[in-house]
Amino acid sequence: xxxxxxxxxxxxxxAVPFLAAILIAMRLDRxxxxxxxxAAHPGFVLRDETAASGIHFVHHRPTFDPKIAGxxxxxxxxxxxxxxxxxxxxxxxxxxxxxxxxxxxxxLYHNKGDGTFDEVAASAGLADLNKPGEGVSMGxxxxxxDNDGREDVLVYRYGFLALFRNVDGTRPGGTRFEDVTAxxxxxxWVNSNGAIWLDYDRDGLLDLYVTAYFRDVDLxxxxxxxxxxxxxxxxxxxxxxxxxxNLGGGKFEDVTDKMGVGSTRWTLAAASADFNGDGxxxxxxxxxxxxxxxxxxxxxxxxxxxxAGLESESKSGMSATLGDAFNRGRLDAFVTNISERxxxxxxxxxxxxxxxxxxxxxxxxxxxxxxxGWAWGAQFxxxxxxxxxxxxxxxxxxxxxxxxxxxxxxxKIAGANGRFFEDxxxxxxxxxASLSGYEPSRVYINRGLAGWVDVAxxxxxxxxxxxxxxxxxxxxxxxxxxxxxxxxxxxxxxxxDYPDSTNHWIAFRLIGTRSNRSAIGAEVVxxxxxxxxxxxxxxxxxxxxxxxxxxxxxxxxxxxxxxxxIHWPSGAQxxxxxxxxxxxxxxxxxxxxxx
Amino acid sequence: MSDAIQATPAERxxxxxxxxxSSRIDPRYLIAFLxxxxxxxxxxxxxxxxxxxxxxxxxxxxxxxEALLSWFDRGKVVNLLSAYISGISLTLLLKPQGGALWPFxxxxxxxxxxxxxxxxxENHLWNPTNFAVAALLLVAPDRVSVLSHQFGNDITTNAVIxxxxxxxxxxxxxxxxxxTYVASFLALNVARALALGQPVLPEIAPITGxxxxxxxxxxxxxxRTVVRGRRKQIMVAVLIAVMEMLIRFASDKxxxxxxxxxxxxxxxxxxxxxxxxxxxxxxxxVAPTR
Numbered sequence: 001x002x003x004x005x006x007x008x009x010x011x012x013x014x015a016v017p018f019l020a021a022i023l024i025a026m027r028l029d030r031x032x033x034x035x036x037x038x039a040a041h042p043g044f045v046l047r048d049e050t051a052a053s054g055i056h057f058v059h060h061r062p063t064f065d066p067k068i069a070g071x072x073x074x075x076x077x078x079x080x081x082x083x084x085x086x087x088x089x090x091x092x093x094x095x096x097x098x099x100x101x102x103x104x105x106x107x108l109y110h111n112k113g114d115g116t117f118d119e120v121a122a123s124a125g126l127a128d129l130n131k132p133g134e135g136v137s138m139g140x141x142x143x144x145x146d147n148d149g150r151e152d153v154l155v156y157r158y159g160f161l162a163l164f165r166n167v168d169g170t171r172p173g174g175t176r177f178e179d180v181t182a183x184x185x186x187x188x189w190v191n192s193n194g195a196i197w198l199d200y201d202r203d204g205l206l207d208l209y210v211t212a213y214f215r216d217v218d219l220x221x222x223x224x225x226x227x228x229x230x231x232x233x234x235x236x237x238x239x240x241x242x243x244x245x246n247l248g249g250g251k252f253e254d255v256t257d258k259m260g261v262g263s264t265r266w267t268l269a270a271a272s273a274d275f276n277g278d279g280x281x282x283x284x285x286x287x288x289x290x291x292x293x294x295x296x297x298x299x300x301x302x303x304x305x306x307x308a309g310l311e312s313e314s315k316s317g318m319s320a321t322l323g324d325a326f327n328r329g330r331l332d333a334f335v336t337n338i339s340e341r342x343x344x345x346x347x348x349x350x351x352x353x354x355x356x357x358x359x360x361x362x363x364x365x366x367x368x369x370x371x372x373g374w375a376w377g378a379q380f381x382x383x384x385x386x387x388x389x390x391x392x393x394x395x396x397x398x399x400x401x402x403x404x405x406x407x408x409x410x411x412k413i414a415g416a417n418g419r420f421f422e423d424x425x426x427x428x429x430x431x432x433a434s435l436s437g438y439e440p441s442r443v444y445i446n447r448g449l450a451g452w453v454d455v456a457x458x459x460x461x462x463x464x465x466x467x468x469x470x471x472x473x474x475x476x477x478x479x480x481x482x483x484x485x486x487x488x489x490x491x492x493x494x495x496x497d498y499p500d501s502t503n504h505w506i507a508f509r510l511i512g513t514r515s516n517r518s519a520i521g522a523e524v525v526x527x528x529x530x531x532x533x534x535x536x537x538x539x540x541x542x543x544x545x546x547x548x549x550x551x552x553x554x555x556x557x558x559x560x561x562x563x564x565x566i567h568w569p570s571g572a573q574x575x576x577x578x579x580x581x582x583x584x585x586x587x588x589x590x591x592x593x594x595x
Numbered sequence: 596m597s598d599a600i601q602a603t604p605a606e607r608x609x610x611x612x613x614x615x616x617s618s619r620i621d622p623r624y625l626i627a628f629l630x631x632x633x634x635x636x637x638x639x640x641x642x643x644x645x646x647x648x649x650x651x652x653x654x655x656x657x658x659x660x661e662a663l664l665s666w667f668d669r670g671k672v673v674n675l676l677s678a679y680i681s682g683i684s685l686t687l688l689l690k691p692q693g694g695a696l697w698p699f700x701x702x703x704x705x706x707x708x709x710x711x712x713x714x715x716x717e718n719h720l721w722n723p724t725n726f727a728v729a730a731l732l733l734v735a736p737d738r739v740s741v742l743s744h745q746f747g748n749d750i751t752t753n754a755v756i757x758x759x760x761x762x763x764x765x766x767x768x769x770x771x772x773x774x775t776y777v778a779s780f781l782a783l784n785v786a787r788a789l790a791l792g793q794p795v796l797p798e799i800a801p802i803t804g805x806x807x808x809x810x811x812x813x814x815x816x817x818x819r820t821v822v823r824g825r826r827k828q829i830m831v832a833v834l835i836a837v838m839e840m841l842i843r844f845a846s847d848k849x850x851x852x853x854x855x856x857x858x859x860x861x862x863x864x865x866x867x868x869x870x871x872x873x874x875x876x877x878x879x880x881v882a883p884t885r
Contacts, residue, residue, distance in 0.1 A: 013667075014708055018708040021704050025698075025730070028738060029736065233744055313645075341740075344740055412800055412801050415804030427797065
């Protein structure tokens with residue numbers, strides 16, 4: 001029989017692993033013991049060329065009814081957006097930024113093609129959109145809703161929707177837009193932070209899905225201060241999302257209830273793609289204070305709320321970003337959430353699309369990609385043209401007094417019963433406190449088995465603004481994906497992308513014929529040797545943003561493309577064999593193709 | 596009260612007999628039942644776990660550590676119910692960064708081994724879960740946080756947990772601790788809010804959350820770490836509430852405390868006051884026989 005040591009010695013022996021466990025925890029607090037791939041050689045740099053590009057816009061946050069002044073910094077923390085559109089059809093993407101205070105103008109930057117922009121919102125009729133009685137802008141989404149070959153725009157506000165038709169797209173001296181909201185049947189008050197174009201019934205006309213955040217109260221004339229969410233995890237007292245069917249002739253019809261997509265969760269973002277491969281565009285929602293939702297399209301007749309594994313995690317969804325994260329030929333979803341060291345680790349979701357195999361999405365976000373601070377907009381893009389997507393994430397909520405944090409106050413109510421915070425008047429006053437402010441953006445590069453590594457500092461994305469919307473566009477048509485970030489109450493940042501010149505690329509501009517002219521919803525699968533990647537023409541994604549509609553693929557050292565399969569929104573499928581690389585390819589939907 | 600709902604003498608006797616019989620049940624079984632009830636409600640209603648591998652790891656590490664250390668220290672494997680309670684509590688309370696699993700492994704080991712290391716007169720001083728959570732929040736604040744979710748707003752789930760919690764606390768003989776702490780929390784934090792000119796509701800709101808339900812039913816009332824004697828237990832419960840109020844006051848003033856104090860003041864208050872009270876209680880008592 002073993003001789004048992006004396007009690008004091010036994011205790012001392014046990015104390016060794018006990019202390020070791022605490023020391024290991026301290027060590028792990030500083031980061032993984034076996035560090036993943038380092039940030040060396042990301043293969044690109046980002047340079048802040050905002051001022052050099054002539055972009056001098058500054059976003060201003062809204063002010064609301066004094067009855068909610070105590071938490072106005074929180075309620076008024078949204079509205080900075082950016083969307084990309086070639087509104088004058090000159091082949092160069094232009095930029096539209098929204099402003100959110102009465103009297104402040106939105107900005108439309110016309111791309112001059114020499115690396116600089118002209119601000120033309122006033123002459124275009126898209127500047128003066130922030131007015132008492134009408135609301136303040138929260139974002140915009142572009143699409144050719146009347147198929148006349150010119151990009152139109154919907155501006156969503158905390159207030160009335162505003163639809164503008166592009167009436168003389170390429171007129172020398174400037175394009176003009178006319179407000180057609182009332183004629184279109186869209187004069188609706190929606191406290192919205194997002195909208196997307198999609199052709200849900202494949203009739204060739206772009207339909208409109210508008211998300212709602214606060215319910216449809218007038219935030220400047222509140223009858224009650226009970227306007228906040230009634231739960232931090234399970235709130236369903238937000239505004240009602242709306243789906244408008246494009247009837248043609250410039251008319252829209254509210255089909256929300258008929259189609260079953262009127263979620264009243266606090267939706268911050270939506271994105272659309274055919275996730276389950278049935279040929280019909282589905283709708284993915286990122287909801288604040290609740291689980292994400294996926295509405296599967298039943299052949300354009302109705303939508304069904306799926307149980308795709310999203311309902312089991314309830315967080316604070318801020319952004320719905322689509323991309324082929326691991327080159328599987330699928331569109332995966334990245335949804336940002338909130339993490340604040342010590343207080344809250346909601347962790348972002350990188351959901352692998354396994355709809356074809358299991359009917360579900362699987363969350364695989366681990367390590368660095370799971371924690372991007374108080375994260376907002378995000379976009380997938382091949383910033384180094386190596387054939388794999390990087391991921392740019394904007395973040396930071398409220399940067400005010402650096403020495404004061406609202407997190408302690410937030411922690412008092414975050415776990416409490418909803419009755420304690422549904423009334424804005426019962427919240428601790430914000431004062432000049434920060435809440436997850438001054439956070440650096442994240443730029444994740446996929447290092448395979450080593451996971452996603454943040455290379456933001458290495459590549460030069462070092463701003464500390466309160467980032468909201470992120471849009472990607474090849475602004476100079478040079479085969480590089482530039483990054484535009486709209487910041488709340490602050491100026492935007494234009495990061496010019498400089499990828500390694502040795503890598504090849506190819507980009508596609510799609511023009512629909514039977515499909516909507518903007519080809520929004522078209523999905524392209526590129527195959528080049530071992531590379532297989534899918535992208536979708538963007539009708540709005542991320543948070544309050546819309547990317548360049550042209551689809552950019554990095555190829556790395558591959559010098560050819562085997563083939564490209566285009567899934568048009570009409571349901572037709574087209575194969576393009578061996579397209580030339582290192583250039584833009586324009587593809588018009590062939591008339592003879594059948595779904 | 597109408598005759599229709601009045602209990603008959605026979606029924607009253609049955610209740611009394613059940614209450615009497617239940618007093619013979621090892622309190623750990625009642626507590627284990629309650630924590631299991633909380634776990635099931637939290638997961639089925641609100642998907643609060645995050646993932647089942649967390650539960651498996653925390654439970655496995657806690658129970659394996661208890662079995663191993665009890666065999667090493669005492670020459671026999673003790674009842675593992677206490678480890679089971681710690682494992683479930685840690686699963687519910689720990690919220691790691693990026694889905695990391697190591698906090699459940701290290702947390703489970705730290706919790707159970709603390710019982711064998713941090714002892715005085717053959718008694719452990721800290722509630723094991725309280726020690727592990729407080730330790731991880733202090734030494735790994737960049738990777739570990741604590742439960743800040745709701746149990747939703749529906750009355751039913753919360754009522755079930757509160758009713759069972761109160762009944763079991765009464766059966767285990769610690770209801771006075773729970774009630775004293777709750778009353779002290781409310782009184783002290785209302786007073787603090789009024790003194791500082793802050794709104795009252797946010798100051799009393801935390802006690803409606805699940806973190807506090809776990810605290811008042813499983814930590815502060817842990818039969819193995821409370822002091823002996825009803826009056827002393829009440830006094831210690833008040834002292835813990837006072838300590839928590841002081842921590843909150845310091846946070847209100849923006850004093851540079853470690854984040855753990857801001858995010859889980861009740862846990863830190865118990866971790867500070869509880870062991871001192873227990874040590875004094877043991878020190879003043881007759882030394883136990885081995």
